[in-house]
Amino acid sequence: MKSKRSVLLALVLILSASAPALSQSSSQFFREPDLMTIGVYYYPEAWDKGQWPRDIANIKKLGMEFIHMGEFAWVFMEPKEGEFDLDWLAENVELATKQGLKVILCTPSATPPVWLTKKHPEVLMIDASGRRQKHGARQHACWSVDVYRKYVERINTELAKRFGNNPNVVGWQIDNELTHYGKPYCYCPHCQAKFREWLKGKYGRVENLNRDWGNAFWSQQYQNFEQIDIPNAQEFVALPNPHAILDHQRWFAEEAADYIRFQASTLRKHARNQWVTTNFINRYPPVSPPLSGRDLDIITWSLYPVAGFYQDGAEGFRMGDGAAMSWMHDYARTINGAQGVMEMQPGQVNWGPVNAQPYPGAIRMWIMRAFAAGSKLVCTYRYRQPLFGNEQYHYGVVGTDGVTPSVGGRQFAQAMQDVQTLRKLYRPNSKAPARYAARRTAFLYNVENQWNLDNHTQTTRWDTWGHLFKYYRALKGFGAPVDVITEDKDFAQYPFLVAPAYQLADEKLVRRWTEYVENGGHLVLSLRTAQKDRRGHLWEGEYAAPILDLIGASVESYDVLPDPLKGKARAGQKVYEWGVWGESLKPKPGTTTLVTYEDQFYAGNVAAVTRRMGRGTVTYVGVESLTGELERDLLRRVFASANVGVENYEDQFLVDWRDGFWVATNFTSKKQVAPILPGAKILIGTRLVEPAGVTVWSE
Numbered sequence: 001m002k003s004k005r006s007v008l009l010a011l012v013l014i015l016s017a018s019a020p021a022l023s024q025s026s027s028q029f030f031r032e033p034d035l036m037t038i039g040v041y042y043y044p045e046a047w048d049k050g051q052w053p054r055d056i057a058n059i060k061k062l063g064m065e066f067i068h069m070g071e072f073a074w075v076f077m078e079p080k081e082g083e084f085d086l087d088w089l090a091e092n093v094e095l096a097t098k099q100g101l102k103v104i105l106c107t108p109s110a111t112p113p114v115w116l117t118k119k120h121p122e123v124l125m126i127d128a129s130g131r132r133q134k135h136g137a138r139q140h141a142c143w144s145v146d147v148y149r150k151y152v153e154r155i156n157t158e159l160a161k162r163f164g165n166n167p168n169v170v171g172w173q174i175d176n177e178l179t180h181y182g183k184p185y186c187y188c189p190h191c192q193a194k195f196r197e198w199l200k201g202k203y204g205r206v207e208n209l210n211r212d213w214g215n216a217f218w219s220q221q222y223q224n225f226e227q228i229d230i231p232n233a234q235e236f237v238a239l240p241n242p243h244a245i246l247d248h249q250r251w252f253a254e255e256a257a258d259y260i261r262f263q264a265s266t267l268r269k270h271a272r273n274q275w276v277t278t279n280f281i282n283r284y285p286p287v288s289p290p291l292s293g294r295d296l297d298i299i300t301w302s303l304y305p306v307a308g309f310y311q312d313g314a315e316g317f318r319m320g321d322g323a324a325m326s327w328m329h330d331y332a333r334t335i336n337g338a339q340g341v342m343e344m345q346p347g348q349v350n351w352g353p354v355n356a357q358p359y360p361g362a363i364r365m366w367i368m369r370a371f372a373a374g375s376k377l378v379c380t381y382r383y384r385q386p387l388f389g390n391e392q393y394h395y396g397v398v399g400t401d402g403v404t405p406s407v408g409g410r411q412f413a414q415a416m417q418d419v420q421t422l423r424k425l426y427r428p429n430s431k432a433p434a435r436y437a438a439r440r441t442a443f444l445y446n447v448e449n450q451w452n453l454d455n456h457t458q459t460t461r462w463d464t465w466g467h468l469f470k471y472y473r474a475l476k477g478f479g480a481p482v483d484v485i486t487e488d489k490d491f492a493q494y495p496f497l498v499a500p501a502y503q504l505a506d507e508k509l510v511r512r513w514t515e516y517v518e519n520g521g522h523l524v525l526s527l528r529t530a531q532k533d534r535r536g537h538l539w540e541g542e543y544a545a546p547i548l549d550l551i552g553a554s555v556e557s558y559d560v561l562p563d564p565l566k567g568k569a570r571a572g573q574k575v576y577e578w579g580v581w582g583e584s585l586k587p588k589p590g591t592t593t594l595v596t597y598e599d600q601f602y603a604g605n606v607a608a609v610t611r612r613m614g615r616g617t618v619t620y621v622g623v624e625s626l627t628g629e630l631e632r633d634l635l636r637r638v639f640a641s642a643n644v645g646v647e648n649y650e651d652q653f654l655v656d657w658r659d660g661f662w663v664a665t666n667f668t669s670k671k672q673v674a675p676i677l678p679g680a681k682i683l684i685g686t687r688l689v690e691p692a693g694v695t696v697w698s699e
């Protein structure tokens with residue numbers, strides 16, 4: 001007989017499973033034949049009223065299709081508490097409408113007005129050093145404070161009432177880059193209280209928390225939830241408890257998603273036939289876009305490839321990391337099927353360590369890479385180059401005179417013409433070429449692994465993104481279409497599944513991997529996978545216990561080498577260098593050795609294995625090579641053993657297929673040859689693709 005509790009639980013599960021998602025189908029908003037649309041940010045409140053008509057007319061003349069407004073304008077929308085002025089915005093919406101431009105409006109919550117923060121200083125976030133922030137920058141408010149949410153709800157409601165029925169306003173952006181930038185977490189009393197509530201909900205009894213946090217060590221036992229503070233590294237003589245950190249990261253991401261959900265539902269009370277998004281920071285782990293997949297109609301993000309962070313190749317610092325931006329496209333798109341770039345750099349920026357000029361043509365190439373990756377929209381930040389304020393030296397689509405298109409502005413115009421060309425050639429229901437579809441790969445990613453790996457790297461040489469990208473770049477080098485998926489997705493639709501350094505796992509996930517392989521899938525796992533359970537505990541048993549049957553080997557030990565020491569590992573005739581991480585595996589009968597160590601005291605030990613299982617294969621790579629070449633060679637072997645042919649593109653030469661169009665984008669510093677089959681028709685560009693060049697063809 002079922003207990004009352006389990007009946008109740010079943011009811012709760014049924015109810016939550018059937019809870020409607022807020023998000024609407026993206027095809028309702030983004031028509032397939034339009035392919036992609038391009039627009040620009042404009043801040044009318046910062047410019048002379050007399051220039052509005054001129055600026056908006058010039059935006060149209062450049063070929064732009066929409067204009068993005070309202071972001072950061074709270075004090076102009078609500079100059080005094082409860083007194084609203086949206087007429088200036090309405091006037092600009094009207095001007096845009098007359099020009100035939102669509103409008104995206106933005107909620108202004110990233111910039112609370114000074115009257116609000118003076119009246120309610122408790123809405124200002126508190127940083128890790130315990131300092132309350134002040135008015136004068138942005139993102140200084142804490143979104144966990146109820147009174148702050150009340151103010152946000154009120155201004156959003158005013159906006160949605162005024163513009164929610166305007167057919168020319170097509171969509172809404174919530175906030176902007178939800179974060180407090182260099183001070184990621186807030187430590188205010190409201191956050192403290194909400195974190196404790198969340199812990200209570202998760203653990204029920206403090207004994208459970210003590211068990212899962214391993215508080216038996218160092219006498220860390222708590223006696224009630226009220227004693228628990230947010231783990232703030234600055235307040236501990238040693239590192240804070242790692243399980244507490246992990247839970248705080250979980251809470252923070254869920255709280256951010258809750259805030260996004262709250263804003264979305266406020267807007268939707270009045271908005272009709274308008275999509276809702278927020279603009280995420282590119283690859284920023286504290287806020288997790290998949291948590292908002294059901295709340296947003298499209299996932300959008302910021303893309304700034306040239307700001308001094310990427311150096312590979314002679315011109316790499318001017319073109320940016322094409323593979324890294326591709327990863328984010330593949331991640332954002334897969335969450336709920338619709339993605340776009342809400343902010344794209346139009347030229348030099350002002351905030352990076354070294355703000356170089358982008359390479360000629362690079363901006364158009366980024367736009368066309370976004371196109372190739374299935375983006376529905378690209379918006380450039382920003383129209384006018386600012387003459388004052390925090391973003392001086394940041395380029396715009398037009399220069400300091402407010403009218404002359406910048407180099408980047410002209411590239412946006414060119415990309416819009418490219419899209420117009422392709423729209424004319426669009427044919428509905430085109431099917432991906434078989435050779436491309438056969439390489440379809442899922443790249444399994446869970447931000448929780450990233451948090452936990454980064455919290456305890458075990459070697460200063462460890463770089464989570466660096467490790468993941470060795471696999472991802474190899475896949476793009478093969479010309480594979482990649483979906484970066486989370487665990488809620490079905491693995492079965494992908495012939496290949498790659499899950500590098502998937503540290504936190506449980507029996508259920510391992511069962512799903514095993515079934516996937518038995519049913520014919522090709523699974524690739526790498527070092528550190530399933531080292532820990534979801535709490536972040538090591539297993540009471542063998543190292544990486546749950547996957548040992550699956551990979552057909554045991555993980556006897558691992559080693560890390562101090563910089564700049566290099567170890568050697570051999571696969572067949574080829575020797576590779578490694579230094580970050582190397583596991584010694586012991587294969588079971590029936591498992592094939594792929595790589596062995598050449599040196600160190602464990603020379604001869606096994607570093608990578610593979611085996612057939614059911615109708616599929618599983619490959620485990622226990623070592624990370626310095627250049628990524630070993631990863632590429634081992635992945636190539638996996639595709640070959642599945643009889644799937646792959647390309648051999650140079651790293652950073654990216655080729656994808658979308659809606660009937662092949663698109664090649666060349667992020668390398670050399671000319672590349674587009675892989676155009678005989679009989680195919682070149683639509684844009686040439687067979688020989690220059691650095692930062694784009695070629696589009698159909699076959």
Ligand code: GAL
Nearest residue numbers: 176177302343349350381394
């Ligand atoms: C973005 C931010 C924008 C603007 C831009 C400057 O990260 O969302 O508001 O500051 O950087 O490049």
Ligand code: ZN
Nearest residue numbers: 142186188191
């Ligand atoms: Zn707070």
